[in-house]
Amino acid sequence: MPEPLAPELFRSRSTPALARALLGKWLVRVSPDGVVHRHRIVEVEAYHGGADRACHANRGKTARTSVMFEPGGVWYVYLCYGMHEMLNLVTGPAEFPAAVLIRGVEGISGPGRVTKALAVGRALNGAAAAPASGLYLADDGLRVPRALIRATPRIGVDYAGPVWAAKPWRFFYDPSELVVRPGRRRARSGNTPA
DNA sequence: TACTCGATCGGA
DNA sequence: CCGATCGAGTAA
Numbered sequence: 001m002p003e004p005l006a007p008e009l010f011r012s013r014s015t016p017a018l019a020r021a022l023l024g025k026w027l028v029r030v031s032p033d034g035v036v037h038r039h040r041i042v043e044v045e046a047y048h049g050g051a052d053r054a055c056h057a058n059r060g061k062t063a064r065t066s067v068m069f070e071p072g073g074v075w076y077v078y079l080c081y082g083m084h085e086m087l088n089l090v091t092g093p094a095e096f097p098a099a100v101l102i103r104g105v106e107g108i109s110g111p112g113r114v115t116k117a118l119a120v121g122r123a124l125n126g127a128a129a130a131p132a133s134g135l136y137l138a139d140d141g142l143r144v145p146r147a148l149i150r151a152t153p154r155i156g157v158d159y160a161g162p163v164w165a166a167k168p169w170r171f172f173y174d175p176s177e178l179v180v181r182p183g184r185r186r187a188r189s190g191n192t193p194a
Numbered sequence: 195t196a197c198t199c200g201a202t203c204g205g206a
Numbered sequence: 207c208c209g210a211t212c213g214a215g216t217a218a
Contacts, residue, residue, distance in 0.1 A: 045201070047201075054201070055201095056201080056214095059215080059216095062214075062215070063214075063215095064213085064214055064215085065214095078201090078213095078214090079211095079212070079213065079214090080200065080201065080202060081199090081200060081201095081202050081203080081210080081211070081212085082200085082210070082211030082212035082213070083202080083203080083210070083211055083212075084201095084202050084203070086201060086202085088201085101201060103201085110202070110203070111201070111202075112202050112203060113202090113203080154201070155201070155202090156200080156201050156202075157201060159199090159200080159201095160201095
């Protein structure tokens with residue numbers, strides 16, 4: 001059974017490290033009728049602090065970005081291009097504006113498609129990433145091997161200038177690479193076939 | 195109050 | 207390649 005991630009995790013590490021750590025975790029959505037859907041996170045981006053020119057909080061605390069200054073563990077949802085909701089997890093300690101953009105879950109590529117598929121909108125902006133809000137993160141023990149994780153510059157942030165646009169803070173992996181191959185054996189204890 | 199421009203997507 | 211679509215941010 002996947003367990004909800006503890007909020008302390010979201011405040012402990014730098015945003016790029018945290019973004020990597022979210023790969024392979026479940027994004028769990030509880031629908032209004034109580035049905036629980038789990039989606040494996042496969043692609044994320046890190047936005048790290050007021051100095052990061054790609055980060056919305058680069059120009060300081062405003063009505064929209066104030067949620068990014070909260071302690072890690074709440075959602076930051078905003079409207080992009082007038083029609084797409086973007087889902088971010090606020091990270092870091094209080095007053096350090098940072099977040100991880102959820103760009104893709106297994107079977108769904110693109111941040112706008114993720115929110116559309118999960119019915120996530122700005123009503124969740126500022127809500128806790130906890131079961132009570134109906135949208136949270138969970139861990140079933142899967143560890144994505146470091147070697148499978150690829151890092152590239154973030155998408156659509158050329159406005160940030162060459163230095164910040166080039167930061168390799170987009171992380172993703174191909175979940176099909178996790179499949180156990182013939183001739184190899186998953187290293188787990190117990191239930192060894194006779 | 196006017197004006198600009200997106201952390202995107204789907205269709206020519 | 208281009209248009210959709212709208213609210214935050216900025217300047218005035």
